[in-house]
Amino acid sequence: MAVACLGQAALAQSIEEKAQVCAGCHGEAGKPTDKAYPTIWGQNQGYLYLQLRDFKLGNRKNEIMNGIAKDLPREDMMALAEYFSQKKWVNLDQPRASEADVKRSETAITSGQCGACHGADGIGAGTTPRITGQSHDYLLKTMEDFRSKARANNPWMSDILGTLQPEDLQALANFYAGR
Ligand code: HEC
Numbered sequence: 001m002a003v004a005c006l007g008q009a010a011l012a013q014s015i016e017e018k019a020q021v022c023a024g025c026h027g028e029a030g031k032p033t034d035k036a037y038p039t040i041w042g043q044n045q046g047y048l049y050l051q052l053r054d055f056k057l058g059n060r061k062n063e064i065m066n067g068i069a070k071d072l073p074r075e076d077m078m079a080l081a082e083y084f085s086q087k088k089w090v091n092l093d094q095p096r097a098s099e100a101d102v103k104r105s106e107t108a109i110t111s112g113q114c115g116a117c118h119g120a121d122g123i124g125a126g127t128t129p130r131i132t133g134q135s136h137d138y139l140l141k142t143m144e145d146f147r148s149k150a151r152a153n154n155p156w157m158s159d160i161l162g163t164l165q166p167e168d169l170q171a172l173a174n175f176y177a178g179r
């Protein structure tokens with residue numbers, strides 16, 4: 001076997017090992033261990049990488065993730081993003097939104113143009129995240145964080161959500177989580 005192949009095999013193994021740390025919260029089989037933790041299995045690759053980079057740089061603040069990303073070299077962040085993006089998205093079986101929440105969401109989606117970036121189906125692509133089927137509690141928290149600028153790594157999202165009411169965010173979290 002060529003030396004290059006051995007090198008690649010060793011790297012692949014170490015990424016799987018590193019991914020074990022993530023499983024403690026993001027789930028052994030793609031279902032997070034706490035309902036407030038985000039799903040990362042099947043999330044878009046470019047988005048996953050950007051978040052790890054932002055956690056590492058401190059542009060996105062979260063005590064747990066800042067600590068974890070701090071020591072990750074770029075190659076590991078790239079490899080972890082690829083690794084998790086290739087996993088299958090897990091259905092969290094969250095309840096569908098009520099008719100009132102769907103109505104309210106449709107109005108918010110039109111005014112916020114969510115579909116223009118996240119896609120009509122909310123699956124996103126590249127550096128734009130999938131939001132359909134994401135954890136309800138996480139969706140609500142992170143939208144509130146954008147709105148208050150506690151999450152300041154994407155000023156556009158803060159501006160867009162800043163034009164909506166808190167009740168809109170609750171409806172949107174119900175809508176996208178249970179879609
Ligand atoms: C101790 C629990 C814990 C561990 C271990 C952990 N995470 Fe996280 N992770 C979280 C929490 C909580 C959040 C949500 C942070 C927030 O609300 O901003 C998060 C957020 C993320 C996000 C952003 C998701 C999104 O939709 O924006 C990514 C990507 C991520 N983690 C990747 C990883 C990777 C890769 C590992 C392993 C190297 C890992 N995490 C290990 C708890 C953890």
Ligand code: HEC
Pocket residue numbers: 038050051108109112113114115116117118127128129130131134139142143153154156157160161172
């Ligand atoms: C101009 C394009 C654009 C529009 C319009 C837009 N988004 Fe986003 N959204 C993004 C991008 C890009 C990100 C990733 C930001 C980052 O890198 O942290 C994002 C992040 C998010 C996240 C965080 C997901 C996660 O896993 O943490 C949520 C939730 C979200 N958007 C919901 C919405 C909703 C709801 C609307 C409409 C009201 C909307 N977005 C409109 C581009 C957009």
